[in-house]
Amino acid sequence: MIMMDNSYNAVMARKNNIMRKSVGIDYDKYEQDYLSFDYEKMLKDCNFSLSEIKKIQLENGVGNTPLKECKNITKLARKVAKKGYGARIFIKDEALNDSGSFKARRASISCYQAKKLGYKGVIAATSGNYGAAVASQAAKYGLKCIIVQECYDSQGIGQPEIIEKARACEAYGAEVVQLSVGPELFYKFLLLLEETEYFNASLYTPYGIMGIESLGAELVEDSINLTGKEPDMVVVTNAGGGNLTGTARGIKKVTDKNIEIVGSSVNLKGLHMASDTDFNKKSFTTGHTGFGIPFIMNPDRSDVPRSAARALRYIDRYVTVNQGEVFFITEALAVLEGIERGPAGNTSLAAAFSLAQELKEDQIIVVQETEYTSAGKHHQAQLAFARKNGINIYFGNPQEEIPGKSIVFPDNIRKIKAKDLNLETIKRKYIINHLNGYKTISRKDIEFLAIETNSSAKFVKEIVQKNNIKVEE
């Protein structure tokens, strides 16, 4: 046997080869011109129809979760809204999937595919609910499973909600490999893929995205069943972009109505995601801007060559909410609606409470997920951990909150305000990032960038000209 060079640089240099073997997709064949690739063909070639996805999921404890009207939270929003305003707020109770979150939808298709292709096991790099989801689905298919987590700081102090997710993975029979803070998690992940030859159940393959299309489709059907109407707005918690991409695609498969797709992230501005010392100052480990912003600007920073999660194609509006607001609405959901759920999944509910006030009373707003809660993964646990780490927790104006220093609960429900990010600026930055390093591009590249940013060829051309890049005739 040849001894492999397993140094950091040597392993990173073999990345593409390891990846190709571990997902069974030849990404090279979708590359086009200078910077484009054929996104739709990449998804289409995976060959799953919406009805097949639904069938696989229903046979495996996933999907058909109830859509529930939050009548008291709606009533609360109407106390604050102008007369005649305050849309009906519904939540899709995704916590009821096996393993407790919408991530089961993504895992179900990845594990189905791994089994079909004859892999002996699956590996996923995730500190979130996706770990438990993959572990749960792998158990059903008799696949071995390894979950790689970023869990502790260098002192061995762990994030409560990640520790709980490790327990959940182990409860479903998975092996959990835990690491201290740092993006080199990817290095250990590659080594494990190479050693085991398991399937890479990445969140960002077409399987990881198509699995969520059923959620988008269901919420439209549920809304029609309950109210006789399609929703007017759907609010999606945004991190890596997969949740938003899959949900929006699913919606578009079942309706032509122009439903507004709003992404929502917890504002963690100022905290560095690769910082050993900032790690335990966060009270949210997912659904936050630390993932949301970099991934929307550069989706291909993920663990596959071309990510199928491309939020900028589908997002109509992007808002942030603060940690104190999300904890507040999580508590309100429990005491007003009798539904106790995990805080991260309620990021979009906090936003919806604010956004509902812009819509009329007869309009429908759907919050498309909830997640399970338990020791560690509970707002009480996260707040206790924050207080222990010296975070100042108080009532006041949540807009004053400084991530890593304070958590501010609104002292009045009128102070819960979703804050808009400027999508046009994000689109510009996306285009500039993608043009970086090119002196010439093609017409097709311009079309591609227009689709990627849901803008127009004119918008892209202006930026191309400004950057003195030549366009081939």
Next chain:
Amino acid sequence: MIKKDSWVLIEKEILSPNERSNNLPEETKKVPLIMWVKGYLLNDSNLNEIVKVKTLTGRIESGKLKQVNPAYMHTYGEFIPELLKIDQIVKSELKDGDDNDG
């Protein structure tokens, strides 16, 4: 002495500070990347010795022996009384409204 075949947790340095990626904040760059993994102990050993374990997927990993029968000790943490105040705020808003409506 910890018996062979015990279920244990080990700790291992995966990358020393000078082997880490260049693109890191200072505070991360100066500490090693550490791994923790559980498995069955392959030989009788003492705590803090370098040992080998067989993990649940049958892989062999080596590292420093840290715990036997590692337990889940995470909780709901110290009570946060502010949550009760949130309950009061949202309930009283709804109640006021009802009075007005009536």
